[in-house]
Amino acid sequence: xxxxxxxxxxxxxxxxxxxxxxxxxxxxxxxxxxxxxxxxxxxxxxxxxxxxxxxxxxxxxxxxxxxxxxxxxxxxxxxxxxxxxxxxxxxxxxxxxxxxxxxxxxxxxxxxxxxxxxxxxxxxxxxxxxxxxxxxxxxxxxxxxxxxxxxxxxxxxxxxxxxxxxxxxxxxxxxxxxxxxxxxxxxxxxxxxxxxxxxxxxxxxxxxxxxxxxxxx
Amino acid sequence: xxxxxxxxxxxxxxxxxxxxxxxxxxxxxxxxxxxxxxxxxxxxxxxxxxxxxxxxxxxxxxxxxxxxxxxxxxxxxxxxxxxxxxxxxxxxxxxxxxxxxxxxxxxxxxxxxxxxxxxxxxxxxxxxxxxxxxxxxxxxxxxxxxxxxxxxxxxxxxxxxxxxxxxxxxxxxxxxxxxxxxxxxxxxxxxxxxxxxxxxxxxxxxxxxxxxxxxxxxxxxxxxxxxxxxxxxxxxxxxxxxxxxxxxxxxxxxxxxxxxxxxxxxxxxxxxxxxxxxxxxxxxxxxxxxxxxxxxxxxxxxxxxxxxxxxxxxxxxxxxxxxxxxxxxxxxxxxxxxxxxxxxx
Numbered sequence: 365x366x367x368x369x370x371x372x373x374x375x376x377x378x379x380x381x382x383x384x385x386x387x388x389x390x391x392x393x394x395x396x397x398x399x400x401x402x403x404x405x406x407x408x409x410x411x412x413x414x415x416x417x418x419x420x421x422x423x424x425x426x427x428x429x430x431x432x433x434x435x436x437x438x439x440x441x442x443x444x445x446x447x448x449x450x451x452x453x454x455x456x457x458x459x460x461x462x463x464x465x466x467x468x469x470x471x472x473x474x475x476x477x478x479x480x481x482x483x484x485x486x487x488x489x490x491x492x493x494x495x496x497x498x499x500x501x502x503x504x505x506x507x508x509x510x511x512x513x514x515x516x517x518x519x520x521x522x523x524x525x526x527x528x529x530x531x532x533x534x535x536x537x538x539x540x541x542x543x544x545x546x547x548x549x550x551x552x553x554x555x556x557x558x559x560x561x562x563x564x565x566x567x568x569x570x571x572x573x574x575x576x577x578x579x580x581x
Numbered sequence: 582x583x584x585x586x587x588x589x590x591x592x593x594x595x596x597x598x599x600x601x602x603x604x605x606x607x608x609x610x611x612x613x614x615x616x617x618x619x620x621x622x623x624x625x626x627x628x629x630x631x632x633x634x635x636x637x638x639x640x641x642x643x644x645x646x647x648x649x650x651x652x653x654x655x656x657x658x659x660x661x662x663x664x665x666x667x668x669x670x671x672x673x674x675x676x677x678x679x680x681x682x683x684x685x686x687x688x689x690x691x692x693x694x695x696x697x698x699x700x701x702x703x704x705x706x707x708x709x710x711x712x713x714x715x716x717x718x719x720x721x722x723x724x725x726x727x728x729x730x731x732x733x734x735x736x737x738x739x740x741x742x743x744x745x746x747x748x749x750x751x752x753x754x755x756x757x758x759x760x761x762x763x764x765x766x767x768x769x770x771x772x773x774x775x776x777x778x779x780x781x782x783x784x785x786x787x788x789x790x791x792x793x794x795x796x797x798x799x800x801x802x803x804x805x806x807x808x809x810x811x812x813x814x815x816x817x818x819x820x821x822x823x824x825x826x827x828x829x830x831x832x833x834x835x836x837x838x839x840x841x842x843x844x845x846x847x848x849x850x851x852x853x854x855x856x857x858x859x860x861x862x863x864x865x866x867x868x869x870x871x872x873x874x875x876x877x878x879x880x881x882x883x884x885x886x887x888x889x890x891x892x893x894x895x896x897x898x899x900x901x902x903x904x905x906x907x908x909x910x911x912x913x914x915x916x917x918x919x920x921x922x923x924x925x926x
Binding site: 376379470509542561 | 637
């Protein structure tokens, strides 16, 4: 099955030429009912063709429990983005990053490959002050044009701090989870299951919410 | 789930590498990459001006629209599709688009300065502000508490959460009626509530009236949004009879127009009571050499085609301004160095 059209592939080839280092993608699927698993496998297969610096590894959520627990994978399909040394960076995409979400996925690949942008100095200083683990969940739908911006910011923060992990969650595939978190509007950002906000807010808002946990007033 | 890939990345993903391009003085710097900003960029670039677009979302609000049916040349095109066309157009002209955030603007002699949130500066002879607008809020009790918990502002983003549910739409313009038409395909029932008469295009109203699962409440104001942790309904007032009633539902889509994105300019430029930047017939703001186009500028009508038209006009006006500035400078030089008037002619 091919999911990326030749036209999209051609555009991606051009954009992903900016990749500097290799990026490993750990794709978790599971046997039995697994909505969008097949499509996600096909999408990553297509991406491998686009740029050989993208390396895909297949895992099964039940059989590869060690890896799943190392990288905190609980859902399938889930893509864990690892660097060229196959090191875990705290970022994953739960559900297929199709529709508008392909933009945050491609941006993340570029960031991880070493072709990213620098955060402002004061932001870096604020991240360095973090002492507790922070988990950011970003709920999205594939038809949502604002969502990739929020996912990019969350992933960027996770890439910039060893204390932060960040995950995109495709709300329709994981509808039980989105009900659990009362998601009715996306992007919805949940931090340590404690604080939440809606919308592709400026980086400052992400930082303020994170600091509520890190430095309780 | 139908699978498409809406790739919308600019080719300029490494601003650091390109930063040298904006360390020089620009002729025109455009804030915003929606229809007004991109149209301005096309005109400015074709005039041969050194043009820079600063914007984070190419296409702007056009991306939030499921279908556009009133842009000449396209009897019906998706928002995404139109943005793709815009993008192809600016790419063919090699317009530079930088994903940067502006904190404020100022002027230094004839030069305009854009102060970026990352501390850097862009210097430019002219600025065209095309920063667009965002969804207006209803401003009734319950809205803040239930935002994202049933109160939503983007039908194409959040429609899927209301499959087979009962949803309400607030508003009476094109955006509201389009939201109703889109939602009627997903939701079990759609109720549109508007405080006066519908002002959407007749063609859209007729399309909505044909839908069986749509109920229409006009001359009805929303007084309160009800629900503890999730939206449960709305309390409305029927203006003709003065009767109050409660409409139950799972979601409320607010489509009551837009608020201009002008906060960062409020200390610099004159604005009207709606927060729109006041402009003259050439779209020039209260500071000469700074222009405003599209939804940010004072105007009654907010349409993609109007924004694109504004962008073109602002770019041409900026071009004239630069030419006059040149003449004025030469004139100043000529009169100070006393070598006669020949340089002006």
